[in-house]
Amino acid sequence: MIGLDAAGLALLAASLLATGVIAGVLAGLLGVGGGIVIVPVLSWLLSASALDPEVTQHLAVATSLATIIPTSISSARSHRKRGSVDMTLLRRWGPGIVVGALVGGVVARFASGDALRLVFGLVALAVAVNMAIPKTLTAADELPKSKAANGGLSGFVGLFSSLMGIGGGTLAVPIQSAFSVPIRTAVGTASAMGLLIAVPGTLAFIWAGWGVEGLPPLSLGYVSVPAALLIIPATWFCAPLGASIAHKVDQALLKRLFALFLAITAVRMLYAALG
Template sequence: MDMGMDALGWAGLALALLGTGVVAGVLAGLLGVGGGIVIVPVLSWLLAIVALPDSLTQHLAVATSLATIIPTSISSARSHRKRGSVDMARLKLWGPGVIVGALAGGVLAKFVSGDALRLVFGVVALLVAVNMFMPRQIQAAEAPPTGAPANFSIAGVIGLFSSMMGIGGGTLAVPVQSSVGIPMRTAVGTASALGLLIAVPGTLGFIYAGWGVEGLPPLSLGYVSLPAVALIVPATWIFAPQGAKLAHKVDQALLRRLFAIFLAITAARMLLSALG
């Protein structure tokens, strides 16, 4: 890393990380997304500013994002559960698949092309956003599947891709739940809890994948940057409940459209990155 930055430069970097935590925390509570959609691109940009090699930037950004999602998800899920919007039965049903998928994603991300993942995820996310923005959303089913294999597969895919992209479960878990008839507020609340089940095994996988890798910044645990986590987490912890409160004041149809716009922006960013 470039250690030639002056005190003002480091102070600006610290403030940028704190600001990232504020925005990520609000989005985590409001949309159940864990904040990773904000944290990953900002961290990638900030790590490039301090002259970190391109070969390490994305892995560090993703792993560090997952580590920050752990406390953010706890804070957000607690707020949603107090308001009765966390489906505990679905959490128990999807938990095993999400954990297995997230752990696999953390370990495998090192060997998979980031551009290929961004391209696939960007296309899927854009289609989901269009569907959610429509006045009448396309329904995959009138009710969620009841079979264990189907639920394990759905949860596993959500965990795998969420972990590899460094995001909470909301970006995939919210539209999937919504498409099978689960109310939007319940989908958001449950997704905020799923974020914890994705972030813990995903972070462990990235620690394992980055263990012993040369050129990582000081105070890194595998691919996780501990100083960045220490700066982002307090802000996300404080502001996630504020986003959760806002989610319960916003009309459900408006919340669905807000999420669709957010998802479309995310998809466009991923597609531009993959094709650029």
């Protein structure tokens, strides 16, 4: 990265590998695609370099989306083997998620770094509160039947997940839970939704960052290729471990873990945006 000597680059590489391990486990455990860890860590690491602060959050979000592509594949395969991916819901929500993710990447071209941090912090904090309360908000006993309702829900998940640089779990898990979907099925299905968010979102961020000045070497638009290549192997191999743990952990504990990680990262992002 810009402004780092050999020792600094080695430390950065080790930090990215460690981030990938943690993100991979959480991807399988919580269905979040790892972005809930990758975005704030990358944002902090990039801010420590000599990069323009206006591009660091865009780089963190875009690079996170790129790493989610293989991570979500690995996690979804593990969950599907255990029968916890709802393919009917995935087909119903798929088009809306893809369109929402594309729109999110396009919108990011015109959004400031602090605007992206604010979106991340506010949405993540709201979800954390909902997941942490003793009785999770329940909207209905089953998911809506109408195409308009499903299009709105899936579009919301795709749009804000793309803007936040996260997989589908952060939003799709609590939304599914609100419609009485069992938590393990919600997590497994959300892990598959991560791929539908990450591919179009990554492509849109590559377009949005193409030709932008001040980006680090070997970047594709806003995607830092070296950072992605360091994170991806760790997330790929560790996601199945998280998926295995998810099927052994008490459901109430799983929700509390989900809420805790969301709250921590949300507060950090809000502080960065407003401080």
